[in-house]
Amino acid sequence: AQTVTQSQPEMSVQEAETVTLSCTYDTSENNYYLFWYKQPPSRQMILVIRQEAYKQQNATENRFSVNFQKAAKSFSLKISDSQLGDTAMYFCAFIHFGNEKLTFGTGTRLTIIP
Amino acid sequence: DTEVTQTPKHLVMGMTNKKSLKCEQHMGHRAMYWYKQKAKKPPELMFVYSYEKLSINESVPSRFSPECPNSSLLNLHLHALQPEDSALYLCASSQTGLAGTQYFGPGTRLLVL
Numbered sequence: 587a588q589t590v591t592q593s594q595p596e597m598s599v600q601e602a603e604t605v606t607l608s609c610t611y612d613t614s615e616n617n618y619y620l621f622w623y624k625q626p627p628s629r630q631m632i633l634v635i636r637q638e639a640y641k642q643q644n645a646t647e648n649r650f651s652v653n654f655q656k657a658a659k660s661f662s663l664k665i666s667d668s669q670l671g672d673t674a675m676y677f678c679a680f681i682h683f684g685n686e687k688l689t690f691g692t693g694t695r696l697t698i699i700p
Numbered sequence: 701d702t703e704v705t706q707t708p709k710h711l712v713m714g715m716t717n718k719k720s721l722k723c724e725q726h727m728g729h730r731a732m733y734w735y736k737q738k739a740k741k742p743p744e745l746m747f748v749y750s751y752e753k754l755s756i757n758e759s760v761p762s763r764f765s766p767e768c769p770n771s772s773l774l775n776l777h778l779h780a781l782q783p784e785d786s787a788l789y790l791c792a793s794s795q796t797g798l799a800g801t802q803y804f805g806p807g808t809r810l811l812v813l
Contacts, residue, residue: 691742692742
């Protein structure tokens with residue numbers, strides 16, 4: 587069974603700093619997709635970034651980038667120049683190709699301090 | 701445009717009531733999902749409606765029943781709920797049900813008294 591582990595329940599950083607959220611996963615499959623979702627206090631789950639396992643190049647979206655290490659089954663999220671609006675719960679998630687079930691980690695609560 | 705809408709935003713109901721949650725997507729997606737999320741926990745998948753086929757998480761009690769009137773709408777009918785069913789209910793859609801990226805709606809906060 588696939589699992590997703592986020593070992594940092596809570597983190598806080600000063601505004602404008604860089605922060606990295608960790609995520610590891612376990613699977614025996616070779617084709618899958620990884621995601622980071624953000625859930626601010628407004629509750630809506632917002633897609634931050636997506637990575638296809640077959641791509642070696644790390645995905646980036648503006649201030650958000652990932653460090654995807656397939657052999658180590660690691661998928662960390664780096665937020666550069668953090669902003670107050672980045673305060674949220676961040677979930678790492680995983681889905682096998684051809685599957686419908688998205689498996690979430692337990693989440694990391696990130697607080698950006700002014 | 702990645703819009704998924706959900707109504708109502710908040711719902712309070714008694715254990716004998718019947719109510720429905722509504723989810724609509726306007727992206728032409730072929731798969732829609734219902735999730736239940738308790739406070740400080742990740743979402744848990746309840747139902748998937750993909751290519752006109754319904755898949756059910758076997759742990760979901762029968763007091764929850766999904767209905768898909770058309771490809772852009774997915775309702776969740778609630779009947780005889782328990783206080784432990786109080787949670788945030790999230791709807792999502794994806795272009796395909798096969799590892800497609802899921803886009804979420806804003807959720808319905810449900811309180812069962």
